[in-house]
Amino acid sequence: IPSYKLVVIGGGTGGLAVSSTLSKILGKNEVAVIEPSNFHYYQPLWTFVGAGIKPFSDSAKPTEQVMPSDAVWIKNKVTAIEPNGNLITLQDGQKVKYDYLVVATGIQCNWDKIKGLPESLGKNGVTSNYSEKTVEKTWEFIREFKGGNAIFTMPNTPIKCPGAAIKIAYLAEDHFNKNHVRGKSNVIYNTAMGKIFSIEKYAKSLTRVAKDRGIEVNFLTELSEIRGDKKEAVFKKPGGSEEKTYNYEFLHVVPPMGPPTFIAQSGIGNAAGWVDVDQYTLQHNKYPNIFSLGDSSSAPTSKTAAAIAAQSGILKNNLLDYISGKFNSSNAARYDGYASCPLMVGKDKLILAEFSGYTGTPMETFPVDQGQERTSMYWLTKEVIPDIYWNRLLKGTWVGPQKYRNWFSYLPQ
Ligand code: FAD
Ligand code: UQ1
Known part of the structure; x- marks a missing residue:
C-alpha cells in the first residue's frame, strides 16, 4: 500500500493552498493530493462568466499545471476513510495510507433534489x-x-x-x-x-x-x-x-447543497455531515491527525475562497506544530471566522462584504465604508483578486488580507 506523510483529499482551493506549502516543507513526494478532476476552476469568476463579463477560459486551468511540483497527484476519487487505521479507499479499490490527513473536498451540489x-x-x-x-x-x-x-x-x-x-x-x-x-x-x-x-x-x-x-x-x-x-x-x-x-x-x-456523503459514512462527520473540526484550530475533534478547511469543514462561517485563505494560514501553522510535537490546543493559532463575499450589484459597482461568520460583525480591509457600492471594489474583484488566487493563494503565500487590514487600521479615522 502506498504511504505518504501527508495526504490531502481534494485539489480545489483549500487542498492546493495547503499542499503547496506543506509539500515544500515536508519534502518531495512526501505529500499526496487525491483529486479526480483534470481541471481546477476559479469558481468565483463564474458570476462574471454568467454575466458575460469574463470568458469561461479565464476560470479554468489543467490540474497538472496547478498541482504543486513537490506533491504527488493521485488522479482518483476517495470513497472511504478508515480514520482508526489511517487508511483511504479509492474508487478503483486501491488503498492509500497516511500519517496526517487534510480533508478539503468541497460542498456537493444536489441537483436531483429539485424535481x-x-x-x-x-x-x-x-x-x-x-x-x-x-x-x-x-x-x-x-x-x-x-x-x-x-x-x-x-x-x-x-x-x-x-x-x-x-x-x-x-x-x-x-x-x-x-x-x-x-x-x-x-x-x-x-x-x-x-x-x-x-x-x-x-x-x-x-x-x-x-x-x-x-x-x-x-x-x-x-x-x-x-x-x-x-x-x-x-x-x-x-x-x-x-x-x-x-x-x-x-x-x-x-x-x-450538502456535504459529500463519504464524510459521514467514514465516521469523521458531525451531525450534519461536515468534517467535524474545532472551529478555531481546524483540527478534527476526534482524530488529532486529521485537519480540514474549506466548504467541507464544519467551521460555521460562510463557505468562500476568502474564508479558505484565512483558514489555510491557521491550518498550516497548527498542522506543522502537530507534526513536530509542539501543538497545544490552548495556545494554537485560532481562525477568527473571516469570510468575504464580493457583491456585484451592477456592471461596475460592488459591495465588498468582509466579516466574521463567528461574530456576525464586519471585518473590512480598506479605510472606506465597504457597505457602499464602489467602482474601486469592482475593479479589485475583477482584475486583482483572480491574480491573487492563481499566483498567491494556490501557491500557499496568501493567507487573506489581515495584514493590510491591520496596516490600514493605523490610519487616522
Ligand atoms: P473546491 O474548490 O470546490 O474543491 C474541492 C475539490 O475536491 C474538487 O476539486 C473536487 O473534485 C474534489 N473532490 C470532491 N470529492 C472528492 C473525493 N471524494 N475524492 C477526491 N477529491 C474530491 N468565494 C469567494 O471567496 N468569493 C466569491 O466571489 C465566490 N463566488 C463564487 C461564485 C460561484 C458561482 C461559486 C460556485 C463559488 C463561489 N465562491 C466564492 C466559493 C468558492 O469557490 C469556494 O468556497 C471554494 O472554491 C471552496 O474550496 P474547497 O477547496 O473547499 O472546495
Ligand atoms: C480573498 O482573499 C479571496 O481569496 C483569494 C477571495 O476569493 C476569491 C475574495 O473574494 C476576497 C474578497 C478576498 C479578500 C481579499 C482582499 C484583497 C480584500
Missing part, C-alpha cells in the same frame, strides 16, 4: 452558475431574454458563496436595461431564506439596491419543482405544502 431540474438544466431558459457545464448558458439566456419573468432562486441549505444567488440577479437586471427589455420584464429573487444576507450591514445595502432597481424579493420561497416543457416553476414555504406556480422566461437556479 425536474436535472432534465431542464441548460434548456428552455433554465440555467445555473453553479456548474462548469451551464455557466456559459447563463450568459446566452440573459442575452436572448426578451421580457417576461426572470427568476433567481436560493435554496434552504448552506451554499458556497451565499451572495452568488443574488449577484447574478443584479447583473442580469443591469443587462436587461442595456438591452431595452427591462420595461417588459419582472426581475424576481425567490429565496428560501428569511434574510437577503446574513450580516445586517450588507443586508441593508442589498435591500436598498434591490428596491432602487425594482427587483422583487420574496423570502421563505423555496423552489420545489420545474416543469421545463411548460416553463413553470413551483415554489413553496420551506417545510410547508402550499404551492405557488410562476411562469418564467429565464430561471437561474442555485441547487440545494
Whole structure:
C-alpha cells in the first residue's frame, strides 16, 4: 500500500493552498493530493462568466499545471476513510495510507433534489452558475431574454458563496436595461431564506439596491419543482405544502447543497455531515491527525475562497506544530471566522462584504465604508483578486488580507 506523510483529499482551493506549502516543507513526494478532476476552476469568476463579463477560459486551468511540483497527484476519487487505521479507499479499490490527513473536498451540489431540474438544466431558459457545464448558458439566456419573468432562486441549505444567488440577479437586471427589455420584464429573487444576507450591514445595502432597481424579493420561497416543457416553476414555504406556480422566461437556479456523503459514512462527520473540526484550530475533534478547511469543514462561517485563505494560514501553522510535537490546543493559532463575499450589484459597482461568520460583525480591509457600492471594489474583484488566487493563494503565500487590514487600521479615522 502506498504511504505518504501527508495526504490531502481534494485539489480545489483549500487542498492546493495547503499542499503547496506543506509539500515544500515536508519534502518531495512526501505529500499526496487525491483529486479526480483534470481541471481546477476559479469558481468565483463564474458570476462574471454568467454575466458575460469574463470568458469561461479565464476560470479554468489543467490540474497538472496547478498541482504543486513537490506533491504527488493521485488522479482518483476517495470513497472511504478508515480514520482508526489511517487508511483511504479509492474508487478503483486501491488503498492509500497516511500519517496526517487534510480533508478539503468541497460542498456537493444536489441537483436531483429539485424535481425536474436535472432534465431542464441548460434548456428552455433554465440555467445555473453553479456548474462548469451551464455557466456559459447563463450568459446566452440573459442575452436572448426578451421580457417576461426572470427568476433567481436560493435554496434552504448552506451554499458556497451565499451572495452568488443574488449577484447574478443584479447583473442580469443591469443587462436587461442595456438591452431595452427591462420595461417588459419582472426581475424576481425567490429565496428560501428569511434574510437577503446574513450580516445586517450588507443586508441593508442589498435591500436598498434591490428596491432602487425594482427587483422583487420574496423570502421563505423555496423552489420545489420545474416543469421545463411548460416553463413553470413551483415554489413553496420551506417545510410547508402550499404551492405557488410562476411562469418564467429565464430561471437561474442555485441547487440545494450538502456535504459529500463519504464524510459521514467514514465516521469523521458531525451531525450534519461536515468534517467535524474545532472551529478555531481546524483540527478534527476526534482524530488529532486529521485537519480540514474549506466548504467541507464544519467551521460555521460562510463557505468562500476568502474564508479558505484565512483558514489555510491557521491550518498550516497548527498542522506543522502537530507534526513536530509542539501543538497545544490552548495556545494554537485560532481562525477568527473571516469570510468575504464580493457583491456585484451592477456592471461596475460592488459591495465588498468582509466579516466574521463567528461574530456576525464586519471585518473590512480598506479605510472606506465597504457597505457602499464602489467602482474601486469592482475593479479589485475583477482584475486583482483572480491574480491573487492563481499566483498567491494556490501557491500557499496568501493567507487573506489581515495584514493590510491591520496596516490600514493605523490610519487616522
Ligand atoms: P473546491 O474548490 O470546490 O474543491 C474541492 C475539490 O475536491 C474538487 O476539486 C473536487 O473534485 C474534489 N473532490 C470532491 N470529492 C472528492 C473525493 N471524494 N475524492 C477526491 N477529491 C474530491 N468565494 C469567494 O471567496 N468569493 C466569491 O466571489 C465566490 N463566488 C463564487 C461564485 C460561484 C458561482 C461559486 C460556485 C463559488 C463561489 N465562491 C466564492 C466559493 C468558492 O469557490 C469556494 O468556497 C471554494 O472554491 C471552496 O474550496 P474547497 O477547496 O473547499 O472546495
Ligand atoms: C480573498 O482573499 C479571496 O481569496 C483569494 C477571495 O476569493 C476569491 C475574495 O473574494 C476576497 C474578497 C478576498 C479578500 C481579499 C482582499 C484583497 C480584500
